[in-house]
Amino acid sequence: MTERSVTHSTFTLERVYDAPVERVFAAWGDPKAKNRWFAAVADGEEPTMEVDFRVGGTERNIYVNGKGGPTFTYEACFRDIVPNERIVLTNHMHRDADRIAVNLVSIEFAPEGAGTRVTLTDHGAYLDDFDRADWREQGTGEELDRLAEELKR
Structure with a gap:
């Protein structure tokens, strides 16, 4: 039996x-x-991000971690x-059949000079040692870095 935490x-x-x-x-x-900045697909792979951007709408991303690795569903x-001010969402993530985290996320947007300051706050519940906050923080930081590249397009 899995130890629950x-x-x-x-x-x-x-x-x-x-x-x-x-x-x-x-x-x-x-x-x-x-799809270009959030989904983080490998070269040659098709992104699977689906976005219905409205209050009550959903988004979904499925990816496989390496060849034969586990499937992650966000x-x-x-x-x-x-x-132009804020987005608040809840999300959950699975690794194969296991739910690994449930999160509440706010993204705030504010002018800063000619640019934009984005402040993202993530409150997470990481389940049964399948996921960790430091992994989520690192992955989210990588997404935000890819967003910078997207904005240069």
Whole structure:
């Protein structure tokens, strides 16, 4: 039998992008853009990100970690959207059949000079030692770094 546990953690990441708020905000809701920076697919793979960007809408991403590795499924629901100001969502992640984390995430957008400051705060419940807050923080930071590349397009 699996030992059951919950580890709680909160982290906040900030990035300043050289793009106006409207453009940075739009990259979160545009399915084609989000596929490029969020899904993190390997060269030659097709992204599987689905985005229905509205309050009550969902997004879903499925990826396999390496050849023959586990399948990770990320599913989120948008709980609040204020255009060009904030997004609040809940998400959960599975590794194969195991639920590994449940999170509440807020993304705040603010002008900073000619650019945009994004503040992302993640409150997580990491389940049964299948996921860890430091792994999620690292992965989220990598997503935000890829968003910078997307905004240069």
